[in-house]
Amino acid sequence: MVDIEKKLVNYIDGEWVLPDRNNYTAVVNPATGQTITKVPLSSDNDVKAAVKSAKKAQKRWALIPAPQRAELLYRVGSMMKERKEHLAKLLTMENGKVLEEARGEVQEGIDMAFYMAGEGRRLFGQTTPSELKNKFAMSVRAPVGVVGIITPWNFPIAIATWKSFPAIVAGNAVIWKPATETPIMAYELAKIFEEAGLPNGVLNVVFGSGSDVGEAMVADDDIRVISFTGSNETGRNIAGKCGMKLKKVSLEMGGKNAVIVMDDADLSLAVEGILWSAFGTSGQRCTACSRVIVHKDVKEELTERLLTEMEKLTIGNGLDESIKVGPIINQGALEKIDRYVQIGRQEGAMLLAGGYTLHDEKDNNGYYYAPTLFTDVDRTMRIAKEEIFGPVVSLIEVDSLEEAIEINNEVSYGLSSSIFTQNVNQVFAAQRDLDTGIVYVNAGTIGAEIHLPFGGTKGTGNGHRDSGLAALDVFTEWKSVYVDFSGKLQRAQIDIEA
Ligand code: UN1
Numbered sequence: 219m220v221d222i223e224k225k226l227v228n229y230i231d232g233e234w235v236l237p238d239r240n241n242y243t244a245v246v247n248p249a250t251g252q253t254i255t256k257v258p259l260s261s262d263n264d265v266k267a268a269v270k271s272a273k274k275a276q277k278r279w280a281l282i283p284a285p286q287r288a289e290l291l292y293r294v295g296s297m298m299k300e301r302k303e304h305l306a307k308l309l310t311m312e313n314g315k316v317l318e319e320a321r322g323e324v325q326e327g328i329d330m331a332f333y334m335a336g337e338g339r340r341l342f343g344q345t346t347p348s349e350l351k352n353k354f355a356m357s358v359r360a361p362v363g364v365v366g367i368i369t370p371w372n373f374p375i376a377i378a379t380w381k382s383f384p385a386i387v388a389g390n391a392v393i394w395k396p397a398t399e400t401p402i403m404a405y406e407l408a409k410i411f412e413e414a415g416l417p418n419g420v421l422n423v424v425f426g427s428g429s430d431v432g433e434a435m436v437a438d439d440d441i442r443v444i445s446f447t448g449s450n451e452t453g454r455n456i457a458g459k460c461g462m463k464l465k466k467v468s469l470e471m472g473g474k475n476a477v478i479v480m481d482d483a484d485l486s487l488a489v490e491g492i493l494w495s496a497f498g499t500s501g502q503r504c505t506a507c508s509r510v511i512v513h514k515d516v517k518e519e520l521t522e523r524l525l526t527e528m529e530k531l532t533i534g535n536g537l538d539e540s541i542k543v544g545p546i547i548n549q550g551a552l553e554k555i556d557r558y559v560q561i562g563r564q565e566g567a568m569l570l571a572g573g574y575t576l577h578d579e580k581d582n583n584g585y586y587y588a589p590t591l592f593t594d595v596d597r598t599m600r601i602a603k604e605e606i607f608g609p610v611v612s613l614i615e616v617d618s619l620e621e622a623i624e625i626n627n628e629v630s631y632g633l634s635s636s637i638f639t640q641n642v643n644q645v646f647a648a649q650r651d652l653d654t655g656i657v658y659v660n661a662g663t664i665g666a667e668i669h670l671p672f673g674g675t676k677g678t679g680n681g682h683r684d685s686g687l688a689a690l691d692v693f694t695e696w697k698s699v700y701v702d703f704s705g706k707l708q709r710a711q712i713d714i715e716a
Pocket residue numbers: 326372373447502503504505506663664665666667
């Protein structure tokens with residue numbers, strides 16, 4: 219068995235196995251700076267072993283009827299539900315997000331389990347008439363084979379369920395590389411699958427870095443899909459390599475999400491929405507609000523109200539239920555956020571709140587950043603265009619809805635957007651014209667539900683979607699099947715006379 223207080227090991231072919239080389243890195247609780255456990259830095263040999271086991275297992279797994287494969291997901295969902303509190307606490311410890319949000323993330327995984335289990339009894343294909351007599355035509359979803367999933371540290375369990383559950387219910391076997399910062403959720407989820415009775419080799423977890431494990435997965439011809447959530451740079455690198463190999467790749471790479479506040483908005487609601495979207499998870503969501511595009515007539519009032527509410531935010535260790543904003547994942551991320559704040563100052567934006575790192579009084583080795591608000595931000599500034607991935611918001615003033623939409627759309631990302639207005643015409647115009655994969659009306663930019671497609675336009679991805687039914691398109695191939703029961707050779711397009 220694995221003693222997670224000492225170190226984690228890989229999960230390959232239904233066994234917990236030591237990595238190929240004796241190389242580990244520390245897993246640190248970002249709230250305290252203390253080491254929780256160690257995680258293997260595996261090599262391409264570990265990936266090869268995982269692929270070998272997955273190839274063998276997948277053939278058998280695909281022959282099990284989908285409703286039975288789904289039974290297993292029901293069990294996984296039920297076990298996650300029973301262990302929700304346990305999982306949430308571990309998630310807070312390895313990732314830092316506050317307990318309430320950790321519970322929410324685990325719930326997202328539970329929802330995904332039950333939703334995808336339902337798909338085991340649907341997995342709808344299509345039937346369509348043939349152009350020929352006595353011939354039947356249909357298209358069915360076939361599993362792709364062995365698929366690779368690469369998941370980030372900011373949603374270590376939810377995003378893993380968005381990818382692995384549809385893959386598994388559709389009859390694939392999975393090689394999973396979790397982020398090295400947050401391997402405990404991967405360990406816990408794999409353990410749940412094991413206890414739920416998943417056949418050996420259908421899910422394999424290989425811990426390690428992107429440059430070793432990730433690259434080996436991309437390079438391996440037996441892995442037919444790579445589904446990745448993470449940074450833009452890494453995603454583009456993966457896309458390039460997969461492109462040359464004609465390997466299917468699904469990418470989700472962040473956002474520069476805006477809340478638009480119109481002059482008729484319910485300002486109390488808008489403030490709540492902005493606070494939750496911008497400072498929840500310390501801004502470390504792909505969907506986090508990092509721009510507020512505000513109508514000039516309500517700018518002053520909105521700013522004042524925001525500042526008043528920001529002062530009330532409690533910052534610290536997320537295990538303490540009174541805390542609203544947890545730590546930043548690590549020192550590197552903290553420095554990146556601070557660099558952006560310095561850039562914002564140099565660019566001439568006015569800093570109204572925050573703008574500094576801080577220490578929790580009890581856990582003074584954690585990585586904390588004060589919720590930060592800039593105003594007088596010009597749309598051309600870097601802080602208005604680049605993803606910061608931290609608790610930093612830029613206020614941009616506009617005169618009209620048209621201008622707000624133009625500014626929302628001119629960044630290179632297109633994940634999430636939101637508008638606060640009570641004008642129904644503006645609602646419909648905005649939902650049509652905002653160039654993002656997710657649009658909210660009178661709600662912040664975060665809080666996507668798992669049965670809708672998740673992803674975005676432009677630099678956010680490459681057209682695929684996580685979760686929702688769309689996830690099945692990533693993990694299945696369309697197979698067109700023709701059954702000719704005429705007893706003679708009928709040539710399509712030629713023997714078409716009635
Ligand atoms: C992410 O930040 O990559 O919509 C995922 C949300 C969450 C998922 C975020 N349900 O904010």
